[in-house]
Amino acid sequence: MIGIIIVTHESLGDAYRSLAEHFFPEPPESVMLVGVERTEDHDDIIRHILTMIKDADHGHGVLVLTDIFGATPCNAARKMVVPGKVAMLTGLNAPMLIKAVQYAPAATDLAAFTENVRQAAINGIIAITTPPEESC
Secondary structure (H helix, E strand, C coil), X not given: CCEEEEEEECCHHHHHHHHHHHHCCCCCCCEXXXXXXXXXXXXXXHHHHHHHHHHHCCCCCEEEEECCXXXXXXXXXXXXXXXXXXXXXXXXXXXXXHHHHHHHXXXXXXXXXXXXXXXXXXXXXXXXXXXXXXXX
16 A cells, blocks of 8 residues: 655645545545645644654555645655655646545555556646537
């Protein structure tokens, strides 16, 4: 099992947790959430994430999902990356989250799992510039 930690600005992670529970009424216990407040101390954020990593790791590593590259949640979580133990993806979106939650319980290869989740995020972004040929 690979643990998942969602690190976002303020309560954005709560919405993602609700989305995960919509698809998976009992998401894995290894899915954890850190909501970073604007006034929160950077070192406190790092300590909080470190504690969660220890709790989420069941022997196969932890994937940290953050909302915006370069923002405080990402910058704090980025310091926790350890090859083979803690990986991170930024730009959290719904397809990424659903793929991660669905496959984390059976996953054992952190690098392969991270790449599969990243690819789901990319594949979930589709540009639609024309209406469908048939009417609704």
